[in-house]
Structures are given as structure tokens and as C-alpha cells.
Amino acid sequence: MTEVRDHQVVVIGGGNGGISVAARLRRRGVDDIAVIEPRDRHVYQPLLSHVAGGVARLSETVRDQADVIPPGVTWIHDAVTAIDPESSTVQLGDGGRVRYGQLIVSPGIHHEWDAVPGAREARASGRVASHYDPAGAAALSPMLRDLRSGTVVFTQPDEPSSCPGAAQKPMYLACDYWRAHGVRDGIRVLFVTAKDSPSGMAHIDAELSRVIERYGIEVRYGSRVRAVDSTAGTLEIEGPHGSETVAFDVADIVPPQSAPPWLRNTGLAAHDDPGGFVEVDPRTLRHARYANVWSLGDAAGTRNAKSGGALRKQTYVVAENVAAAVRGEAPAQEYDGYTVCPYTVSRRSVVWAEFDEAGRPKPTIPFWRGMYRESRLSWVFDRHILPWVYWNLILTGRV
Structure with missing residues (x-):
């Protein structure tokens, strides 16, 4: 029974x-x-x-x-x-x-891996991962750390998706690392996003656009990865002006959700x-x-x-x-x-984006306009304080 x-x-x-x-x-x-x-x-x-x-x-x-x-x-x-x-x-x-x-x-x-032909198989190739799961994040870290030349592709999917802005964080962290080690000029960084701007919010776009320019990142706005061929090391991108095939060495692919x-x-x-x-x-x-x-x-x-x-x-x-x-x-x-997305833009700074369902600013501290500026203080809060708050206060129902 x-x-x-x-x-x-x-x-x-x-x-x-x-x-x-x-x-x-x-x-x-x-x-x-x-x-x-x-x-x-x-x-x-x-x-x-x-x-x-x-x-x-x-x-x-x-x-x-x-x-x-x-x-x-x-x-x-x-x-x-x-x-x-x-x-x-x-x-x-x-x-x-x-x-x-x-x-x-x-x-x-x-995660709809089968919505992108070849993407699921590519994860076993040693040069494709997705940092949205623990195994993928652990696999991607040495791929980015050890790269000294070549092409890296980072993708951000259509919404609805889980914290879509998080797709950008490893890209900025890697660029900062490569620049500090003197190899950034030998690496082509391509960012593929379904959005028409970095975040869709003017005040945050201004901050992120400066970061993208600082690192020399190529961006394909309004674009999506339509197929991955891990054997050939290529992926197909479809954008407003048609399709292009890009050869890559490492790819961080976030699938539709x-x-x-x-x-x-x-x-x-x-x-x-x-x-x-x-x-x-x-x-x-x-x-x-x-x-x-x-x-x-x-x-x-x-x-x-x-x-x-x-x-x-x-x-x-x-x-x-x-x-x-x-x-x-x-x-x-x-x-x-209300929602919030801390954009980690270097290994020491964060752009803190708080907004409502219409993309309008909704800061926790309304009079502090600097909340959405690139900040070292926001990095300390996001990287060190928030994890402690999560384990000890959020999961226990205290905040």
C-alpha cells in the first residue's frame, strides 16, 4: 500500500x-x-x-x-x-x-542543455563549462587561470534565468587576473548576451560599459549561442546581423533555463x-x-x-x-x-545593482547614490560578509 x-x-x-x-x-x-x-x-x-x-x-x-x-x-x-x-x-x-x-x-x-545542440557533449571536452553548478565552476577555474593566449567566450542567456548578471562575473575576474599577469593582450574575450546592453538599466550600464572598455571585451548584444562543436572548437552565434562561427579555446556557456x-x-x-x-x-x-x-x-x-x-x-x-x-x-x-545583483567587476570591486521588476533603481540606502558605483566596500560585503550572513542569518530565518 x-x-x-x-x-x-x-x-x-x-x-x-x-x-x-x-x-x-x-x-x-x-x-x-x-x-x-x-x-x-x-x-x-x-x-x-x-x-x-x-x-x-x-x-x-x-x-x-x-x-x-x-x-x-x-x-x-x-x-x-x-x-x-x-x-x-x-x-x-x-x-x-x-x-x-x-x-x-x-x-x-x-538548465535546458539540449536547447543548444552540442552544448551538453561539449562539457566533457575539457574546454567548455558552466559556472552555474559547483562542478562546472570548479572545472572552469583552472581553464581560465592557465590560459595565456587564445579566445574565450562567455555567454548570458535569455530571461527568465537565474541571476542572469552572474554570467558576467567570471569574465571580469578572469580579465583582471590576465591583466595583472601581463597576458591580457594575447587573449580575445567575447561576451555573448541576449540583452541589448550590459544590464538593461542605464545607471548600471554606464558602470559596466566602462569596465567592458577597460578590459577590451568584444560584445555581441542581442545574440545567442545556437550550437557548439567541441571537436572543432567552434560555436555558432546568431545575432541581429546574422550568424557567425567563432573558434574558441575556452567557453563558459550558460544555457537557456x-x-x-x-x-x-x-x-x-x-x-x-x-x-x-x-x-x-x-x-x-x-x-x-x-x-x-x-x-x-x-x-x-x-x-x-x-x-x-x-x-x-x-x-x-x-x-x-x-x-x-x-x-x-x-x-x-x-x-x-525588489532584487539585487552584485556585479563583480574586478578582484577587488563590485557594482551593486538594486532594482525593481521594471528595472528602476531601488537602493536599500536611498540617499547614497554611490551604492551602484564600482566599489571596494561592495566587494568586501559581497565576497566576505554576505556568505556569513547567508549561512548564519538567512538560512535560519533571522533576516
Whole structure:
């Protein structure tokens, strides 16, 4: 007989969003919470770009999943294969089912490697990697460090994608390293981005354009990598003026992204959303059709740019609203669309970009205009302070 478990609140995903919201709910007095997460290791994603760029160790980014599960929260160490919102049940990989009172969906995002012909195979070639996962970041670091001449390609995918600006960070870190070692002039650096400018925000574009000029980076705006041939060492780029084939020595390829495939078949996505993201009210983060379903983070169909900075505000809103729902009250908190992307532009400076879903500046300190200028202080905060805050305050539901 299939096992059926019951929990007042079920959280799908043990990443930043899932763990943080579960911890916040515990602090608000919700006792019966289960987190469903199949992975044994928890990753601090923002630091992977620093690993790829050679200014952080991989060991700094990972901890045992068991160590970050909040006290009093049940960890269901399995994968979700389906959700039936009509019967309020979740199907697990082992055949079991979990019945929920309130469901929070935060499983992260799926990398569509097969959407770029040859890209998946190219990752085994020794000269193609993606720093958006731990193994890829660790592999990319020596590729960039040991290069002394040739062509390097960095790519940034279409949105929606997870922290798209992070695609640029290893590029700037590598350029700074090569320049310090006197080899920058012998390396062609090509940046391929689907955007029409470095960030899409005028005040941030001004800062990043100076950085791009400083390093002599070639940019293909409004462009995408359409195919990779790792045997020939070439990739095909399609842009506003047609296609070009580029020979490369190293490539950091970030593929198109979507909601996890199993999530698309649950009925939780909007009918016209090809990415399969959970259809939510962008303010309350409650599902548009199922009142006991909520979503946040990369899998949520919100209007903001997806990032860990957005999650910090979203976890507060969801925790408050779910706690209210458990008490039989109406949700009162609203997410304001805030997100943040620290652009690491050298091995000692960061451009700190805070903005809303329309790309308008939304600084934490409104009167300090220098917040979005290239800054050493922002580097110290992003590289050294934020990781400590993440492990000790964010994941414990304190901030």
C-alpha cells in the first residue's frame, strides 16, 4: 500500500528559498513543516562565480543538507515527481505521497542543455563549462587561470534565468587576473548576451560599459549561442546581423533555463507560459487558482529578475502569508519586486545593482547614490560578509 504522509506545510526544495521560508515559519510558530529535497549537499550559489574566477574555494560554497534543515522541520530526502493540486498531494520518487495543508513550491530552475545542440557533449571536452553548478565552476577555474593566449567566450542567456548578471562575473575576474599577469593582450574575450546592453538599466550600464572598455571585451548584444562543436572548437552565434562561427579555446556557456520539467505538468503554470513557471500573484506570491499553493524563487512566475536578493524579501512575504493562512486569516504582506545583483567587476570591486521588476533603481540606502558605483566596500560585503550572513542569518530565518 502506498504510504501517505500528512503535514500542515510542505515545502518543495531545500535551497535558499525553501530552507529560509521554512525557518521563518518555525519562528512564527508553525510546528508541522516538511521540506522535500533529494540532494545531500546545500550550495551557496552566488559564490560559484567567485570559484570560477579564482577568488573562492569550492568548499566555501557547500554544506551538508542535514546541517541546514531548521530544527523541528522534517526533511523528506526524496525527489518530487508530480503535484496534484486538486487533492493537495505531492508524489515522491519512491512512490510515496505527501498530503499538505499549505504547499510552498521552490525547487529552483532547470538548465535546458539540449536547447543548444552540442552544448551538453561539449562539457566533457575539457574546454567548455558552466559556472552555474559547483562542478562546472570548479572545472572552469583552472581553464581560465592557465590560459595565456587564445579566445574565450562567455555567454548570458535569455530571461527568465537565474541571476542572469552572474554570467558576467567570471569574465571580469578572469580579465583582471590576465591583466595583472601581463597576458591580457594575447587573449580575445567575447561576451555573448541576449540583452541589448550590459544590464538593461542605464545607471548600471554606464558602470559596466566602462569596465567592458577597460578590459577590451568584444560584445555581441542581442545574440545567442545556437550550437557548439567541441571537436572543432567552434560555436555558432546568431545575432541581429546574422550568424557567425567563432573558434574558441575556452567557453563558459550558460544555457537557456525553465522550470523543472516535472513542474510543467502539474497544472500550476499559466497555460500560455512556455517556461512552466508557477502562476502566482506577483505581490502575495499565492497561486492564482489554488489558494493553498504558494511559490517563490526561480520557479515562481514573478516579474522580477530572479536572484538570491529577491528571495530574501520573498521568503518574508511567503512566511507571513502562509502563517496567516494557517491561522485562517487573509494574507496581508506583499512583495515589492525588489532584487539585487552584485556585479563583480574586478578582484577587488563590485557594482551593486538594486532594482525593481521594471528595472528602476531601488537602493536599500536611498540617499547614497554611490551604492551602484564600482566599489571596494561592495566587494568586501559581497565576497566576505554576505556568505556569513547567508549561512548564519538567512538560512535560519533571522533576516
